[in-house]
Amino acid sequence: MEAWAFPRLLPAAAEVAAYRICQEALTNVVRHARARHCTLRLVLTKENERSAALSVEIRDDGRGLPVDRRAGVGLASMRERAAELGGTCSIESVPTGGTRVTAMLPLPVLTPSASAVESEPSPELTVGSTA
Numbered sequence: 001m002e003a004w005a006f007p008r009l010l011p012a013a014a015e016v017a018a019y020r021i022c023q024e025a026l027t028n029v030v031r032h033a034r035a036r037h038c039t040l041r042l043v044l045t046k047e048n049e050r051s052a053a054l055s056v057e058i059r060d061d062g063r064g065l066p067v068d069r070r071a072g073v074g075l076a077s078m079r080e081r082a083a084e085l086g087g088t089c090s091i092e093s094v095p096t097g098g099t100r101v102t103a104m105l106p107l108p109v110l111t112p113s114a115s116a117v118e119s120e121p122s123p124e125l126t127v128g129s130t131a
Helices: 012-033 073-084
Strands: 038-048 051-060 088-093 099-107
Touching: 012 038, 012 051, 012 073, 012 099, 073 088, 073 099
Parallel strands: none
Antiparallel strands: 038 051, 051 099, 088 099
16 A cells, blocks of 8 residues: 555544544443453555545454443444444444444545655554454
């Protein structure tokens, strides 16, 4: 992937949405999951020449979602933050145990400029443990 294909700095709205979605999901892991491990992954994807997205995934190995759960303010706010940007957010129990929150936030693709084309490729933006 070339650096010019993605903004070096995320748009402020995408930064805030990703941060708040991660914050709420991690808060839920601590408060409810009884998890031993939690992984947070952020990945920039280029879908085509005109569209890109920031993929956010938070996964734990805890209890999963209760069958009789009510969607609280936190779960609703994660979905709303993604929807405000034209994206999606899903919260689901994982068959092997735990919960996965996945958000896809659309991003603008910058058109290349002479200086940008000469730049280094962007670094990988995946963070979290693999355990």
